[in-house]
Amino acid sequence: MFSGRRKSATVLVEEASFANDIQSSSAEYKHRMQLETYQRDPVKAAAASRLAERQRTPSFNLTPFDPVDSDDSGKLKRSQAPAYHLLRLRILTSWRQILGVLGLAGALVLVLQILAAPADNIAEWNQWPQEPKTEPSIRVNRKISAKARSRDGASTLGDHKIANGILQVNPDSTVHPLRVLVQSAQEQWDEKVARQSKTLHEAVKEYKRRYHQNPPQGFDKWWAFTVENNVHLPDEYDQIYRDLAPFYSVSPAKLNHRIKEAAKSLRTFTLEISEGHVTSHHVYDSKVVESGEERPKHQIALIQPIAQHLPDMTIVMSEGFIDDDIDPDAVNGYPWACPISSPLFNSARYNKANHKDGLSAIDGKSFVADIREYMNICNHPELMEQHGLLIGKNPQMQSPSPVISLSKTALHADILGIPTEQWVEGGPVPAWQDRKQDKVLWRGSNTAMHYDETVSWRGSQRVRLINMTNHIGAGELVTLSPDQGKKTLRESAKSNTWPAANAEQMDVKFTGKPLQCDKNDGTCERIARDYAFAHGRMGHEEALAYKYVIDVDGNAWSARFNRLLTSGSLIFKATIMPEWYTDRIQPWIHYVPIKMDFSDLYDAVAFFRPSSTNPAAEDALAEKIASAGRQWALTHWRREDMTAYMFRLYLEWARLISSDRKSKDFVYSPDMEMRRH
Template sequence: MLFAVPLLLFLARASLWYSHSGQVNFHPIDLLIYEGKAQHTAWLAQASASNSFFTASRKYKQRYQRPPPPNFNKWYEYASGRSAVVIDDFDNIYDDLLPFWSLSPSEIRQHTWDVITQSNNGVGGISIRDGKVDVLPGTPGTHRWMLDGAIRIIENFVEWLPDMDLALNLNDEPRVAVPYRDIEKMRSKGRQPRLIGANKITKFSDERAVGWAPVTEEQFPDTNFEMLSFQRTFYEYGSVGCPPSSPARRQRLWDTSQLCVTCTYPHSLGQFVSNWTLSGDICHQPDLADLHGFYLSPAAFQGSHKLLPIFSQSKAGGFNDIRFPSPWNYMDKVAYAPNEVYPDPSFHDKKVSLFWRGVTSEGVSPGTRVWKGMSRQRLVHLANSPTAPQHILLPIAEGAKQFAYTPVPPSDLKRLLSTDVHFVDPIVRCGGRDCADQATEFGFGDKVDFQEHWGYKFLFDADGAGFSGRFLPFLQSRSLPFKSALFREWRVKWAPREREAEMIAEEGREWAGKVLRKEDMEIYFFRLLLEWGRLTDDRRDELGMYIP
């Protein structure tokens, strides 16, 4: 019986692809909900297993093949004192920092100084000294809020951090993409076990401050970054971290008017995304080169193939930036705050419509018509002006329990689901005829108060030039968000017919209330900076809390 459920799931999946009649006896959403619940339950069991500092330390050592960093006991007290659900699984941190073990502490410190002190780099600096945190000189005033927000997070636990400097990415776009062969060697070195024996050092080194060169008001014109604004980035940066044999490295030409089925197959179940993690892997998706503004024509791309210690709020697949919780969310730049004018009613009482408002900020279309490939523009076009029948999985007859993909003419699509999807005035990040052409193509929807979103059952969330700051408040609401994302953030994992839609909306809301709180942002950043403190310590191979 141990193999019965996986076998049934395999056969169910196979039936979607190989059914000669084109019919299936179940809806894929039912299978995906079942799988999602099972995977989430299993993940949560291992992620929250520890109920004591000793157990958490032992599990850390078993999981990461090294002892926990100094002051891990203070981190555990902080996390458990704030009712943290996740204690044991911080693999995002492990993965992001893994290649940096190939650099010496002095190299990391020097690279940090370099990128902070180079002018027009789009990088800001934060200094931690003697239990206090402050902004380093040279940060442009337009982005001061981002560093202030990061400082507000760090101030909650700064007394337990060692002296160090941090280089924060001020751009929306990620910055660091190391070529595949180089990054794999670095990761391999990082995976080497570091199990401390008798000669253990349990505290960060004294006099760490002298290892960080002073940052003054003086800025230097040299730069470690290449400027590729308004230019294609997929082949030079997007796919450079993929294996040479992968489709993203080998395939460059295809009919962009047709769906690349082989690109979506690995992470899909029919028309539905079945593996969210794999969908973020660009290596099997060469079509992405023409499907997102970040790859077609980014507004402010400054990239490096060298492994640089850049902390970013998000990154696309293949990039090596270090993710940290976004000050945008921590400072409630866009907040879930229903009120008497714009309440958040029960799911049943919301408008049955898919709602989105946004601007054309995903990339720049400077007169070359590349806007036609950008995901936000394609969303608005498909919602309002579809020109071809769409194949949709529908019951073969009213009340039937069998389903088949059925071509639905554009005129009937609104009957299946009402949409209220529009750009708001004005068209931005454009040049030449592309400004007028987009205005003619899309028109404009009314600008709305952000709190008005809660009146709709279905909310669409689409990345812009970087991650979307709306997704967290969408999750906190009683609406059901649909996520279209190229960029991945710090967040821990979580796993439409009316009943199923309401269930997913409520479970997402409940999960966000448990693990996506401001306290969870602090817990994640605290742990990240303890790990970074060890990585930048000259005695890091001897450093850790000894656990017998």
Template sequence: MGRRLLSYRSVVCVLVVCLLASSLRKVFFAPRADHHIQAISVVELDSPTSPTSTDYFPEDVRLKKDQVSLPERPQPTPLGTHHYGDDGLLVVNPDGPHPIFELIQRAEEDWAGKHDRASKTLDEAVAEYKRRYKRRPPLHFDKWWDYVVEHNIQLPDEYDEINHDLEPYLGIDPLDLQKTLEELEERDEVITIEKTDESPYIEVVDHNLPAGSEERLTKRIWDILLLLVDVEDFIPPFRAVFSPHDNPSMLSDHGVRSMALAAAAAGSTLKRSELPNIQQTGWLSACVPSSPAWKYPLDLDNPPKRTSPKTFISNHRLVMDPCLNPYLLYNHGQFLSHDKGPGPQSTLVPRFSFCSTLIHHDIRPSVPYGWIEDLLPRSDDPPWEEKVDERLLWRGTNTGIFHGSKTRWRDAHRDHLVSYVNDMDGTVDVLRSPLNDSEPVGEPIQLRKAYVNPALLDIQFAGKTGSCSPTLCEQLEKMYDWRKMQTIKEAGRYKYVFDIDGNGWSGRFKRLMTSNSLVFKSTIYPEWFTDRIAPWVHYVPVQVDLSDLYDTLTFFRGGLHGEGAHDDMARKIASAGREWSQKYWRREDLTAFMFRLFLEYARVYSLDRDALTYKEDDLG
């Protein structure tokens, strides 16, 4: 009896539970008129693959796909954009990606574009010449093109450096120009070369050199003339004057240069007597009055401080211009050697020099000094993966300025480099190095120099003191940690190498570019190949004040422990640099530049410039 009663009660309990469940189902699942049903994950209840779904919910409860309201996935915050200035610098936006990602991408696209647009035929080259320079090419331009084709010269349109040097002279009366040249030949320390109708050869015909130095200095000019041996038959008669020294000295006056350029553009010429009076304002004489260089007085005792935000080089040629970047006047021996600057030339003086700045008007040849075909033996320059030292390497002498009691040698480029990177006091601001371009670069972080400098940099003077008075030489020996010069094999252990100006342009750049190392380069001298190389594709450009040095180095090699490194990108640029050196800086490339330069110069020098103009392919 007891068991029956228990069974009866169990049945009743089950019935009660079922009734309650049914009631609750109606309460919780019945649709309400004032609410929409939302779900994060909903089965497609009307799907033919779910036949039982219609038995579980009433028709008015089942959701169609277009009725489902899903929460929106948060969108990533767009990164900020960096600012590209007219001075050749990119100003960093902390909310943007690390700028080197962008600089490399842009440089690669520009480099590819140059090749895509390059002339393939003589007619195309003539048309491109006219488009760029608004005049016809010089006589025997077709012979120059034959040389280009025969020797597979790359980028045959990229010779704007020649136009930069010679175009102003087209605005000067050629008779006056020849008179200026005669006066130049009377100056000290010059060498004269000539090509005449009577001789097929270009020869050194005169010089004004210190006794005992004639053979050594004239050899430098003969080395240049050897580049023209195969093509000198096609170069018209001319006379030219060379400086045998490393650096330029023909400071331009902005008014004179501007007036000459305007005359050249108009197809007219000016007498020397028609040129404006020059400004006696030193280096600033070469700058347009509205330029940044004129914004503040040139006070070498109180140099302006370059503050944040961070900047990187976006156009290396523009960054070399002290009119746009006046800090160069405070940081480079080329300018500091003459304090606020000498007086400018009263006219345009057509003197050839081994290098020039953007405020001088010295004419630049392609210089074979330091040229090599390859680093041999190749075992001295191991592949990237086998280079074991990831510090940035530099060894060199203390050239760049004379070290005396009255010169500002401490601020000159080489002294500044060695002092700056070996300072163990204080901190340095360095940008983070995100692994990709989808993260903001952020604000710089402070790192202790005592940790950073020994770990990242191996930069010292080497050899013996020079360019100094006896007193200063003794001081320099104690001031710097002088090292021995390195062999090619010793230098080959380093992944990263630095190149910097000396008294003039760097004579070691060709050798460094031929290696498997990544070259970091700081310079104020545009060279014959400036239009024919791509910073961020073939080398890493660095500002003269070194304000971007740590940021560029840590981007590639990473922080103290390699964090944030972009080794593959570094290896790619190093490899592209070596390939460029062997493909774009052969002796044939030096000759192609010199051939075209002297075809242009012969026309500038001639009293009948029209007769030395290429006309066979005149397109009207």
């Protein structure tokens, strides 16, 4: 290796080629190639044998440290220090033996630690790849007897497989999937309620366990507010951590600079908190912006009760405008916000040909099992063609902007706030048995996107819902029967014509006239002609007579969900929008989650809605979920609950923008203690 003789270019190329081949091979292949290509000089071998015989040292084979060497001619020459090299060899051998013993001891210790580790199934907690991971509570062991996870990351519930938040129906099962989904959801909800912190000390410990850092300053004031106002689920604020985690990689100075720049935007307004007082200002023309004056007032009213406990800070909130300025050199497209291994990033390989929507094929039926996993657009490329917010969009990928928004998808880096539009306290409602309308109700405008012939607007969620539930053509619907007996789902499935099912079960129509559409290219006219519009508006009392109501996203989040929950109807909800309460409400216990393609809608209705041809439907369970949803809204979606969320968010925000974040950590003291009951 240190020879002074220069080699020819051919030799160097050959050696480099061989070295590259060796490096790209496995260890076993390297060893085999070296054995096959090694050519031992016969003169050197004979001389070495004669020397070894003379020295009578049979314990060692020839090594680079042997006291025999030769020059390039092949002639042997005596080493000047044979004893020295032999000593080096013995020392090396001794150290190898010592290191081998130490390695075995270390491996044994590692195995013992693994065997002694607690069997906490943290692997079951599965967050989206682009989100920071938080751990589940370990105060109460999860009931996973009916749920087993397989090696590929999927799981089973009963004998139905769950992957990426979707339960795939096993047609040969004798257990209806909605029964196991409801049972599993009840166990999850009971466990979540039972594990909540009762004291400030417990809340601090839980915070550290989940987020691996101290709570922010003012955490004791926030805790006191939750105790005094009986705020439920005080540990369930993971959404705040998800939203703020990316900004911890930005320096406070740069973050404050971005806040100042965002405040100049024509699509934001700014809240200033100074010495307990909250003011707002904006640069947009409030006369041309919907809710341009009302939203700042609503946000001030939400935090005014706790403003005296908040540090001075600047908060920029989005008004929901769309920025059409596109940087031609920027990376564009939703797939670039996803891991390269995700289905959306590889959507070119997404196979639609084999997709079965479950409306007419029993082996294609599926239901939402995990709403957060289902909202993960990276794993559900089909949503790109089912939601107006995504259809035809190719947004610019930018650095996270420190802006609080009232709505977003899982791919957006906005910080989620709380909209107060259409929030109600809830009044008296009819009893379940007094509701005379058993059709599924939906009324609303055709919002969801801008409609013109340059985009595939017929695939947007509200247009598809109207088209599906007012279908008058030929076709057959296959639904799972809630009354199986000992039959499999395949054997007990029922068929109905599409028009007959819609006439019996659905009351779904647009209201008013077509909106957000292009009149010049005839799109508005086509929507008015081809889709069902109701004549006149439905009053509140008339709507309360319906047992079943659908809620579906519009341009963004559905502002009516709070009002619908308090109505006491059973709510079927289709959304891809995570909201501030997503971790605090339980699908299948407080409402029925529906996929954005609505392929599971008829099966869900058949399971809950009894009729002359479906007498075994779960009417009592429908009433229970409707009642639980109303009770949840009245106790978990109060103004105090929204204020508690924003209180904690702004404490976190104040620490994040502080020049010395560590100095803004909370330090617990027993004299701060308050206990929840």
